[in-house]
Every structure is written in structure tokens, then in C-alpha cells.
Amino acid sequence: MEQEDGDIIPVARSAQGRGRAVGMNISSAGNPVIEQEPETAQDLDLPWQVVVHNDPVNLMSYVTMVFQKVFGFTREKAEKHMLEVHREGRSIVWSGMRERAELYVQQLHGYLLLATLERVS
């Protein structure tokens, strides 16, 4: 499993980052304040991983290019993950915080790769 840094361009609003409203108080200024239920320890601690799945239609060279563009991989590293997808059926291409993992999955779907978000078990 690898963890990567690098700039990413979201293609849409992230589906993550919404807390659950559990009640309402009045602030000292008199304005209503919606209380948010804190994330569970499990939500906060466990990393998430981006998994790319095999697809017999997408070209190997295309998948390699997408990995280079989305994750900034070198060609060698991109090819290693591409071959892992091809041979093993899936490859974990990134792990880390959920919100960023979601953005990566969005980008990969924008390139029409089969990608999912999974919690590290």
C-alpha cells in the first residue's frame, strides 16, 4: 500500500465532510447553532484506500497514462500498478484520508476507470 501526495483537481463537490446534525442551541449572540455529532474514533483513525479494478476494455497504455496524470506517478510506477490491476484484478493505488480518497476516485471515474473507495481493514 502506498500513500501519495500531490495536487489534485476535484471534478465535483466532495460527497464527504458532512456531519450529522443532532440538536440546536442558541449562541451567546442569539443565533441558532446546529450541533454536529462528532465522527467516531473509527471514522477518524482508519485510513481509506483507492482501489482500481480490472477492465478488459480500457487500454493498458491508457490506464498507465491516467495513473501518471492523477497521482503524478513515474511511468515505471504507473506501469507497475497497471500490471497489478491487469494480473491481480485490482491494485491499491493510494491510501489516506477519506475526503482526498473520494476526490481521487472522482478523478478516476472521470477517466472511466473502475475505481472504488475502501476502508482499510
Place this chain on the structure above:
Amino acid sequence: MEIRQNADALEIAEIDPFLAELLRQIPESAQPDGSADAEKRLFSQPADANNDLCAEWKLYVEPELRRIFQSATETVATDLAQLNGNAKPFANCTLRIPAKHAEAWLSALNQARLVIAAKYAFTDGELCDHYRSPIGSRRDLGLFQVNFYGFLQEFILQHLMDGTSDSAVPGD
């Protein structure tokens, strides 16, 4: 058919009428047209089906993906207009793809390949059969489209990744 490239464009020359027609069909072929399998492939699940992320994804992310895919096919359709209005209907023609449209072409070609493959549910064996004749059935023609579009993708990728010199497609 010959494919050349220069600094600002890819040029596909000597396109025979049959291949020109396949090129014209790219935008249409990229549309799922009510095929649940094709729709499912273009807009795949981001996680296990029981994850609430999937519902939010459909609401917030899928519309943006649709916009991106549509924009790419519209760009390709605009470029393909060059193939219309040929004075001699059965003459070979030339298509010029501006370099700045290369990513849109990659996307549209990929959409078309995935949609066709999903509609016909091609097997892995069929997808590896690059020499099957397109003449026989609509399914055979679909497989030929997938392979032909894949060939164009390969060339565009080559152009994007390392900018190689002129090339010609043998045997056509």
C-alpha cells in the same frame, strides 16, 4: 489510412468511406441509449452498494461526470464535421484533430468503446480477437469499432506521452 502529427494537430489522411463512417459514429456510439449495462459501466459505483456514499455520489458527482463526458463528445462531433460535405461521396478524406482536443478524443473514444462493449457483452476472448472481420453481423461490426477506436486511442496516447514522429498504418 495515414496518421501524421505536427506541433499543433494530429492528421488522419486517406480515410476510406467505411472508416470515415465509423469515425462519424463516435459521438452516437458513446451514448448508452437506455442500455442499463452501458449506463452502469459509464457511471460505476464508488464503493460497495450498501455504502451511503453511493447515493450521494449519484446526487452530486454523477451529474458532473455526465457534463464532462458530454463536453468531450461535443468537441469530437465538432471536429468530425470536417468529414461532411465531401464533394465526392466515396472519396477518401482527411481529418485534422487539434492537439488541444486530444484529451476530449481520448475520452469520447473510451466512452464509445465501453458503451459498445457493454451493450454487446463481449467476452475477453472476443476483445482479444483483433482480426475478426467486421462483415458478418452487427456484433462483429461492434467489435471492429472497439478495436478501431482503440487503435486511435493508442496513437493519441503516443502523441500525448512522447510526441513521436509521423507514422502510417500498414495494410490499409
